[in-house]
Amino acid sequence: MNGTCRLKAALATELPRIEAALAEAVASLPPPVIPVARHILEAGGKRLRPLLTLTFARLFDPAGADCRRLAITLELLHAATLLHDDVLDNALTRRNRAAAHTVFDAAAVILGGDALLSHANAIVAEYGDTRLTRCFSEATSRTAAGEILEIAFRGRTDISTEDYEEMARGKTAWLIRAACLMGALAAGAGDDGLRAAADYGENLGMAFQMVDDALDFAPAEITGKPTGGDVREGKFTPPLRLYRESLDAAERAAFDAAFAGGMMGEAEAAVIAERIRRAGYDNLTRLDAQRCLDRALAALELLPDGPQRSLLREICAAVRERKK
Numbered sequence: 132m133n134g135t136c137r138l139k140a141a142l143a144t145e146l147p148r149i150e151a152a153l154a155e156a157v158a159s160l161p162p163p164v165i166p167v168a169r170h171i172l173e174a175g176g177k178r179l180r181p182l183l184t185l186t187f188a189r190l191f192d193p194a195g196a197d198c199r200r201l202a203i204t205l206e207l208l209h210a211a212t213l214l215h216d217d218v219l220d221n222a223l224t225r226r227n228r229a230a231a232h233t234v235f236d237a238a239a240v241i242l243g244g245d246a247l248l249s250h251a252n253a254i255v256a257e258y259g260d261t262r263l264t265r266c267f268s269e270a271t272s273r274t275a276a277g278e279i280l281e282i283a284f285r286g287r288t289d290i291s292t293e294d295y296e297e298m299a300r301g302k303t304a305w306l307i308r309a310a311c312l313m314g315a316l317a318a319g320a321g322d323d324g325l326r327a328a329a330d331y332g333e334n335l336g337m338a339f340q341m342v343d344d345a346l347d348f349a350p351a352e353i354t355g356k357p358t359g360g361d362v363r364e365g366k367f368t369p370p371l372r373l374y375r376e377s378l379d380a381a382e383r384a385a386f387d388a389a390f391a392g393g394m395m396g397e398a399e400a401a402v403i404a405e406r407i408r409r410a411g412y413d414n415l416t417r418l419d420a421q422r423c424l425d426r427a428l429a430a431l432e433l434l435p436d437g438p439q440r441s442l443l444r445e446i447c448a449a450v451r452e453r454k455k
Contacts, residue, residue, distance in 0.1 A: 137438065138445040141182065149181045152199045153206060160250055167235055167243030171210045174226040179339075180205045180310035183446070187314030187328055190439035198317045200254055204267060205310050207251035212274060214244035219282070220364070227355065255313075262316050270309035277301020286365035286391045288375060295369065296337070303343075304336025311335075327433040331443065334427035335450060341420035342453050344368035345413040348404040354455040359400025365393060369419060373412035374403060417451070424451055 157168045184202035188195060216222070217230040218237050224230055232240040248271065255267045280298040284290050311332030315325050346354055347361045348370055361368050367390075375386055389395055395403075407413055424447045434440055 137442050138449060141186070141442055145182055145185060146178060148199055149178050149203060149206075152181075152203045156200070156203060156207060156250065156254065160246060163239075164243050164246040167214070167231055167240055168210070168247055170228075170231045170234060171214055171225070172206075174228045176206070176209075176226070178206065179446075180209065180306060183307065183310040183332065183335075183443075184314035184317075186439050186442055186446075187311050187320075188318045189314075190435055190437070190443070191315055191318035191320040191324060193437075193439075195318055198314070201258060201263070201313060201317055202310075204251040204254050205270065205306055205313070207247050207254075208267075208271060208274070209306060211244035211247040211251075212278065214240050214247070216278065258317070260316065263313055266309050266312055266316065270305050273301045273305040275301075277303070277305065281366070284367065286393060288367055288387050288390060290367050292372075295367070295372075299337055299340040300333070303340040304333050307336030307339065308332035324434060327430045330430040331427045331434075334423045334430065335447060338420040338423035338427065338447075339450050339453075341369060341416050341423065342450060345370055345416040345420070346453065346455065348407045348413050349454075356455070357397070357400075359395075359397075359404040362390075362395045362400040362403050363397070365390060365395075369416040370407050370412040371403075373415060374407050374410070377410065421451060 153172055157165060157172060160168055181199070181202035184205070185199065188198050188202075213225060214231055217225055218232045218240055222230045223233060231243070235243075252264075252267060252271075255263050277298050277300065280294070281302055284294065284298060308329050309332070311328040312325060315328035320328065344361065347356075347368065348359060351358050361371065375383060378386060389399070427447055428444060431440055431443055434443075
């Protein structure tokens with residue numbers, strides 16, 4: 132079976148089971164929380180994190196027990212962050228559905244996110260392994276730190292590449308790193324295997340965020356999302372940095388003032404997005420993402436060979452080729 136077929140087969144097999152495990156977890160929440168939790172989780176998602184946890188668990192222990200319940204905990208954490216983010220950003224939609232806080236009371240949505248996070252933590256604790264608990268807790272705190280940095284950086288153009296990487300590592304990469312590491316921990320991997328799993332996950336996560344930043348400037352008819360959202364929200368991502376560097380002094384000063392003042396509307400964002408695509412700055416960002424994927428692939432060479440390693444290699448290719 133080639134890589135593409137392997138990934139499609141894994142998704143066809145695992146996604147229904149992952150969704151069933153999520154539904155079971157939601158059903159066991161306190162009744163007032165359930166409608167909020169269902170609203171965010173039924174909006175769907177790629178479910179990359181649970182798939183990675185399951186894949187790493189099977190890579191190190193092919194005959195091991197099913198750990199789908201553990202695998203969904205980071206998805207519950209991610210859902211909680213989305214609930215909180217939409218309230219903070221006053222977002223109107225999430226995945227083409229009304230944002231939860233526009234359907235429910237904002238306070239209920241924030242508390243619902245807290246309940247999801249606590250429930251996920253309790254599920255991890257059921258496994259009785261302090262290393263899993265520590266991994267989940269660190270993922271929680273690192274994700275929060277990344278979100279705080281993103282808020283602090285909003286509207287600023289003096290953000291260094293290192294600043295961006297620190298934010299992206301916390302906001303996105305750490306959860307993916309934790310998903311890989313938790314699967315390896317659950318399967319009893321040794322120290323070398325744990326390090327390789329963490330390295331793979333962190334670099335895959337960094338690449339995922341960079342590709343996401345590039346896709347923000349793709350036409351809406353391709354991605355299904357409004358073009359240039361990062362411009363309007365004051366997020367200084369790699370394609371936008373390259374665009375700004377191409378401007379002359381006067382143009383750059385005008386851009387900085389509008390960006391800092393939150394004065395970029397849909398029309399301005401569309402013009403900038405078209406210029407970014409024409410100059411190829413989105414593709415240059417994808418090249419940076421490929422360098423991260425190369426490091427992820429190098430980490431795979433230290434892991435046991437077999438169908439699971441081939442699947443992880445194909446996941447790298449899928450992240451590289453993402454269109455939405």
